[in-house]
Amino acid sequence: MSKTITIDPVTRIEGHSKITIQLNDQGQVDEARFHVTQFRGFEKFTEGRPYYEMPGITARICGICPISHLLASAKACDDLLGVRIPAAADRARRILHMGQTVQSHALSFFHLSAPDILLGMDADPAKRHVLGLAQAHPEIAKEGIWLRMFGQQVIEWLAGRRIHPAWVVPGGVATPLTAEVRDKILEGIPRAIEITQRALELWHGVLGEFKEEVATFGNFPTHFLSLTAPDGGLDLYDGNLRLRDAQRGIVADQLDPTAYDEHIGEAVEPWSYLKMPFYRPQGYPEGIYRVGPLARLNNADHCGTELADKELAEFRKLSANGGAVLSSFHYHYARLIEILYCLETARELLNHPDCLDTNVRAVAQPSRREGVGVAEAPRGTLIHHYRINDGGQIAWANLIIATGHNNMAMNRGITQAAKKFVHGDRIEEGALNRVEAVIRCYDPCLSCSTHALGQMTLRLQLLDSNGNVLDEKARA
Amino acid sequence: MKDETILITLNGKTVTATRDETILDVAWANGVDIPRLCHLKGLTSVGACRLCLVEVAGVPRLLAACVTRVTDGMEVTTDSPRLQSHRKMIVELLFAERNHICAFCVSSGDCELQDLAQKLGITHIRYPYRFPVEEVDATHSRFVHDPNRCVLCTRCVRACGEVEGARTWNVKNRSILSRVMTDLDQPWGDSLTCTSCGKCVQACPTGALAEKGRATGENTKTPGLFPRLTSMRGTRD
Numbered sequence: 274m275s276k277t278i279t280i281d282p283v284t285r286i287e288g289h290s291k292i293t294i295q296l297n298d299q300g301q302v303d304e305a306r307f308h309v310t311q312f313r314g315f316e317k318f319t320e321g322r323p324y325y326e327m328p329g330i331t332a333r334i335c336g337i338c339p340i341s342h343l344l345a346s347a348k349a350c351d352d353l354l355g356v357r358i359p360a361a362a363d364r365a366r367r368i369l370h371m372g373q374t375v376q377s378h379a380l381s382f383f384h385l386s387a388p389d390i391l392l393g394m395d396a397d398p399a400k401r402h403v404l405g406l407a408q409a410h411p412e413i414a415k416e417g418i419w420l421r422m423f424g425q426q427v428i429e430w431l432a433g434r435r436i437h438p439a440w441v442v443p444g445g446v447a448t449p450l451t452a453e454v455r456d457k458i459l460e461g462i463p464r465a466i467e468i469t470q471r472a473l474e475l476w477h478g479v480l481g482e483f484k485e486e487v488a489t490f491g492n493f494p495t496h497f498l499s500l501t502a503p504d505g506g507l508d509l510y511d512g513n514l515r516l517r518d519a520q521r522g523i524v525a526d527q528l529d530p531t532a533y534d535e536h537i538g539e540a541v542e543p544w545s546y547l548k549m550p551f552y553r554p555q556g557y558p559e560g561i562y563r564v565g566p567l568a569r570l571n572n573a574d575h576c577g578t579e580l581a582d583k584e585l586a587e588f589r590k591l592s593a594n595g596g597a598v599l600s601s602f603h604y605h606y607a608r609l610i611e612i613l614y615c616l617e618t619a620r621e622l623l624n625h626p627d628c629l630d631t632n633v634r635a636v637a638q639p640s641r642r643e644g645v646g647v648a649e650a651p652r653g654t655l656i657h658h659y660r661i662n663d664g665g666q667i668a669w670a671n672l673i674i675a676t677g678h679n680n681m682a683m684n685r686g687i688t689q690a691a692k693k694f695v696h697g698d699r700i701e702e703g704a705l706n707r708v709e710a711v712i713r714c715y716d717p718c719l720s721c722s723t724h725a726l727g728q729m730t731l732r733l734q735l736l737d738s739n740g741n742v743l744d745e746k747a748r749a
Numbered sequence: 750m751k752d753e754t755i756l757i758t759l760n761g762k763t764v765t766a767t768r769d770e771t772i773l774d775v776a777w778a779n780g781v782d783i784p785r786l787c788h789l790k791g792l793t794s795v796g797a798c799r800l801c802l803v804e805v806a807g808v809p810r811l812l813a814a815c816v817t818r819v820t821d822g823m824e825v826t827t828d829s830p831r832l833q834s835h836r837k838m839i840v841e842l843l844f845a846e847r848n849h850i851c852a853f854c855v856s857s858g859d860c861e862l863q864d865l866a867q868k869l870g871i872t873h874i875r876y877p878y879r880f881p882v883e884e885v886d887a888t889h890s891r892f893v894h895d896p897n898r899c900v901l902c903t904r905c906v907r908a909c910g911e912v913e914g915a916r917t918w919n920v921k922n923r924s925i926l927s928r929v930m931t932d933l934d935q936p937w938g939d940s941l942t943c944t945s946c947g948k949c950v951q952a953c954p955t956g957a958l959a960e961k962g963r964a965t966g967e968n969t970k971t972p973g974l975f976p977r978l979t980s981m982r983g984t985r986d
């Protein structure tokens with residue numbers, strides 16, 4: 274008998290995330306929790322596979338940032354091989370990563386968050402999505418779509434395929450950059466920069482209207498974790514781990530990312546499948562930290578490119594007395610600055626005199642049993658850690674994804690927003706939007722964050738102190 | 750006489766052939782493509798996969814073109830709805846039998862099974878997947894054997910035995926449990942007979958045998974090497 278198994282995308286989204294808001298005996302918000310039923314089967318599934326299949330396999334974890342997994346995985350494989358990849362391969366991988374970051378950040382900002390930001394948090398949910406944006410601000414919507422497409426095209430031109438390309442391989446990249454591709458990317462960069470600058474102007478223009486959101490969208494002290502270049506500058510592809518505290522003081526610096534597990538622990542809570550990473554020396558839950566664009570800009574001493582550095586100086590002014598920027602609302606701002614940085618950096622790399630060098634792959638056999646690869650995915654630090662047997666088969670794998678790092682901060686963020694916006698035993702539309710928008714600040718890489726293009730895809734439950742459901746909201 | 754010229758009808762067209770040729774040979778010579786998997790030019794034919802089935806007028810059952818010799822006046826049809834449906838079924842069963850995840854397979858884009866599925870327009874598998882648990886053998890220093898992707902064509906067995914003469918590969922077990930094995934089911938890396946020539950890898954139509962270190966889609970092969978090798982050393986009788 275044949276059997277048809279249907280995976281219903283709606284139930285998948287349902288299963289993916291739910292927020293519960295817990296009231297205390299006095300009927301006030303006690304705590305909000307973001308529940309994730311995340312598929313962690315990948316690590317188990319990869320056991321026994323040859324190590325060099327890992328970039329291809331893990332790139333399928335996520336359809337939104339496959340390149341980040343591809344890169345972190347290839348870097349873990351480089352580590353297994355014990356090679357330093359050729360300089361041209363390093364540049365090529367970076368350009369690919371820039372394309373990925375631009376498209377991912379553009380999606381997050383223009384498609385998912387701009388409707389909230391430009392149409393307002395209280396706007397009619399039926400219009401508060403990218404199509405509504407296209408009606409109200411056709412230019413911005415069009416430009417946002419173009420920018421994302423440009424990022425995707427960079428990936429496609431370089432790697433041959435937009436999603437799941439196999440161009441990044443252990444030891445480097447499969448084929449060198451061609452003059453044609455270089456010129457095509459260079460041609461698009463000026464327009465992409467203009468679009469980003471216009472979006473930044475807009476952002477500065479409306480920011481004043483979001484004082485409450487800035488104050489309550491995950492605005493609390495935490496540490497910030499990211500890679501930084503050896504000189505302390507922004508780096509999305511490589512470097513060492515840095516941790517700053519809420520005052521922007523350096524807590525730890527230039528930590529070897531391959532020794533991440535000495536610094537990062539993973540706690541488990543019974544109500545979430547997503548582990549809770551924390552900074553070991555401070556323990557759980559005090560060691561809470563955030564990753565991603567906000568963390569990277571708080572951490573970096575400079576971007577190293579002209580336009581991005583100018584904006585970074587503005588970004589710094591957001592916090593009084595030189596501390597870190599704490600409000601998760603500014604993840605949006607940080608994303609725009611990073612887009613600028615990516616475009617400027619890509620231009621530099623493409624203008625490098627040895628840009629078309631054909632030496633792009635180091636061929637070797639594994640020389641180590643254990644390898645770690647770390648990269649800054651659009652959403653934050655991504656760690657791949659493998660152990661192999663003599664034949665090169667995966668004996669054990671551990672993956673820490675960006676959404677995982679931010680898990681604790683997301684919970685704290687929605688608790689803060691719920692305390693401010695949820696009153697009584699009902700969930701009002703405006704409260705729902707805001708709690709949901711907090712999650713969107715972190716741009717979690719769950720399919721729910723993109724599938725419905727900014728529509729409600731989370732389920733919100735209001736529970737009394739005895740755990741009874743008082744109200745439940747979800748938009749179809 | 751083996752090389753006597755005869756006439757047969759191939760899809761309604763009269764063509765010449767010699768008595769020692771198979772239907773597949775004649776079709777090939779006349780530019781007619783018959784799907785096949787276990788057959789590989791340069792190796793003996795075993796008629797195992799049944800993909801090359803054709804209709805012969807006057808014969809009620811279907812015949813495997815790779816092992817059926819032509820006879821004078823034979824009327825052969827190489828494509829029909831009936832044949833299509835059989836071929837589809839065979840390929841679907843091959844997919845259902847093991848774990849083929851083309852998305853990250855080293856052979857994706859250069860795989861005979863994948864090609865067949867595409868050519869036959871297979872978009873889904875009507876049979877329940879068996880999801881067998883198969884251990885990858887990565888003990889050899891240069892090659893990997895991944896039974897998840899094996900179609901049991903035995904091309905590796907024949908390439909190794911007939912061309913290299915090492916006889917490292919063989920088939921163990923029966924029926925659905927059949928698997929190819931190296932030596933007496935020892936890890937490939939421990940094999941005393943394997944000469945590491947790589948012919949089995951070149952003969953394998955899928956990603957079941959691959960060179961180590963190839964990334965997704967990089968395991969391209971040259972099965973066309975076998976007719977050259979065998980003709981250079983004279984045919985085996």
Ligand code: SF4
Pocket residue numbers: 848849850851852854855856857858860861862863898955956957
């Ligand atoms: S062997 Fe062929 S059909 Fe099987 S997974 Fe690999 S590419 Fe796909």
Ligand code: SF4
Pocket residue numbers: 898899900901902903904905906929949952953954955957958
């Ligand atoms: S390993 Fe390859 S050549 Fe050998 S039987 Fe399996 S599919 Fe055929």
Ligand code: FES
Pocket residue numbers: 784785786787788795796797798799800801802813814815816
């Ligand atoms: S090719 Fe004829 S039976 Fe396989």
